[in-house]
Amino acid sequence: MRHSLVLVINSGSSSLKFALIDAVSGDARLTGLGECFGLSDASVSWKYDGEKSSFALEATGNHHQQAIDRLVLLLDELGLKQDIIAIGHRVVHGGERFSETVKIDDQVLAEIEALSELAPLHNPAHVIGIRAAISAFPYLPQYAVFDTAFHQSMPAKAYRYALPEKLYQDFGIRRYGFHGTSHFFVSLEAAKLLGKPAEKTNVITVHLGNGASICAVRNGQSVDTSMGFTPTAGLMMGTRCGDLDPGIVDFLINKGWSQAEVQQALNKEAGFLGVSGLTSDCRGIVEAMEAGHAGAKLAFEIFTYRVAKYIASYMVALDELDAIVFTGGIGENSLPVRSEVLKYLKIFGYREDATGNANARFGEKGVITKPNTPMAMVIPTNEEWVIARESMALLHA
Structure with missing residues (x-):
């Protein structure tokens, strides 16, 4: 499994899910969840080799960063850190700008943040998680995978609303769609079965x-x-x-x-x-x-x-x-x-x-x-x- 482990992070406003995935087999070596961020009982829990463990975070401070920092220590303790080749981030909204996975740099991060008005509950939280991961893993390439990307192939007759043109041109009001990674995955698996x-x-x-x-x-x-x-x-x-x-x-x-x-x-x-x-x-x-x-x-x-x-x-x-x-x-x-x-x-x-x-x-x-x-x-x-x-x-x- 060496040289194919990718750390997958899904950062929410009050939580952070993570999984260490073998990108070839799809096997999850490690899964975990940070939750109750912003509250006094914030914690991180994880499962490895069938064993479940948890860790209480400090009552105050940046809980996203604390969770990532604890994850770094955990990966060290388990001897897995050196085998990680990349970090993949789930990002809910890529607008019309992102139709495929991209490597994260300052410009990409700024554009994800700019799309926050389209996903105010999600994109700001993704940015927080991405910045925390960059701080903890500055030597690893990090990628953004967008929920909306799979649906960018929709024709205008499907994604446009029957609204004035200026609402689309000025504000990007259109159908974007979500759950793209799931629809993409099961459509590929269905093709195999068929x-x-x-x-x-x-x-x-x-x-x-x-x-x-x-x-x-x-x-x-x-x-x-x-x-x-x-x-x-x-x-x-x-x-x-x-x-x-x-x-x-x-x-x-x-x-x-x-x-x-x-x-x-x-x-x-x-x-x-x-x-x-x-x-x-x-x-x-x-x-x-x-x-x-x-x-x-x-x-x-x-x-x-x-x-x-x-x-x-x-x-x-x-x-x-x-x-x-x-x-x-x-x-x-x-x-x-x-x-x-x-x-x-x-x-x-x-x-x-x-x-x-x-x-x-x-x-x-x-x-x-x-x-x-x-x-x-x-x-x-x-x-x-x-x-x-x-x-x-x-x-x-």
Whole structure:
């Protein structure tokens, strides 16, 4: 595994995820999470060789830097530091500027920071994490891998909104899409399972998790996706509302709601949580629904119905469809969700293979529809591996 280890960092506003990935095999040697940044109980936890450990950070100070510094010590203690060849950073928003992975320098960092107005909850946190990593690993090349990059192949008819031209020209208001590394990875893996070249593969990738999005992939390229200018658009999610009439925002503001209250409701209090009144976790929704909870049942129905509607609409974007591909925490593990979505798609000929659906969970890939019917499959995503591979490829290039 020497000479192929890439440290993958995903820096959030109050957290920092990391993983040491073998860019060739995709194996994770070390995984960890720094959390509760900005609070007195900030800490870093990690898993190595099946063993879990944790470390409390100082109550005050730069917790991102503290977490990175502790990671450096940990890599030294484990004898892994000298084998790292690069660092890959997940960056949510690359705008129209970044359509592929780039090596980070001062100019790139400044441009990522300038894009913060498009992703105010994400890009500023990425910049903090990148600077901390540069300080801790000044001798290693560092790369930015963008969630939006895969969707830069969308045609204008898919990414433009029906708004005045000046809003696009002056402010960059358009559909960008997110979860690009996940959609990219599972589309490549689907091509392998189908026995087709990636550039000739046509799939609809369905990333379902606390955040959820769908992507139409034609000949290996993204041609449409459900998230939009922000990650709020598209499907109902854990706490995000997904698509809604923009007039609702105006209505609430006229009722005296502040902009902050509206955004809080749409992004933090909606989705599974808002409809059910119980939880943002799909597992809790299914359990409560099976116990007879009406709100959980409605949340489940709205979610699965919208997923099916998006899948059906994205058939329009493709000349042919090889498979529907489920991925993400819900997409990979929730048998009831997949089963219900396939029922909605019965008009197109989809028929669930109950045994295949039951087997394709908890890290297992597989086809979940009956033979001689349109194909749906499950493929576990591995976004960290994408970031590691992209970083190593650019390093060797």
